[in-house]
Amino acid sequence: MIAIPLPWMIGSMVTVTVGAMLKLPLALPNRLRSVMVVVLGIMLGSGFTPAILPQLGDWALSLSTLVLYVIVSGAIGIWYFRKLCDYGPITSYFSAMPGGLSEMTVVGGEMGGDSRKISLTHAWRILTVIMTLPFLFQLWLAYDPATRPSVGLPMTEVPLEDMALLTACAVAGYFIAKGLRIPAAAIVGPMILSAAVHLAGWTTANPPSELIAVAQVVVGAAIGCRFVGISLAFIGRSIVAATGGTVILAAISLLFAWVLHNVTGLSFAALFLAFAPGGLAEMSLIALSLSLDSAFVATHHIVRIFIIVVCAPLLFKILQQLWGDPRSEQAE
Structure with missing residues (x-):
């Protein structure tokens, strides 16, 4: 088995994309995708603990x-x-955000961007960073890659009261955000309420691991369904563009880590992992394996994701006025 980041999402996305390229009759209801995006919002919020x-x-x-x-x-x-x-x-804006494969793809598509390019950009960024960093740290710090930890407990081990509370956060968060017309209500609303109840210490639970896996499969499949009729040449061009974007992000991360190291005296390796454009679980695992402060790394990634998911759609609405409300770019 190949150990890749976000295996459920990226695996389903690649598989459905191949099926789409073979012109199979593929489709996925938007309502099902929205429900699964709510689960991902709850998962993100559960990272905020006392x-x-x-x-x-x-x-x-x-x-x-x-x-x-x-x-x-x-x-x-x-x-x-x-x-x-x-x-x-629109596509440039959401492709350039330093984080959030599923979040930026969902929000960018809803705003009129080309979700195919956005998803490829973020998926390639994550794959490149996660598959490159362990080798670099192995050369620099004798890092020995380990198995990634799972997210969440099995469904049978999550207490019913915790399940009820997380479900309430999901439902209430979605409808409150929807009522307030907050962009990407399915992600932002549940994430904010989930973060609040976890910070308050009311629960320490994540959504069940099975549900998280299903959510990633559905969101990945929804992304793949957008590739019906898309050529390999399009995918190739998108990956070339994504590689350049990934190099830019990595260089900026190195610069910020170097400056903060010199100003604060904090570990350069921990700072680089905290700012590296990779996944939360994977970057935290590398930190743990290096005997660095994994909570430090994880917190920075959680805050970064939170900033992007909450602020990126709102800032986009402001910039949209300057752009003159551009047309949808899905057909580009």
């Missing part, structure tokens, strides 16, 4: 710098995809 609160003071500077990191990397990425790759403004 254990991180006492340590936030020591991490204040690096955590606050994440806002600048997102702005700088996003701005440079937008310029790169817009000017050098000839992507439309």
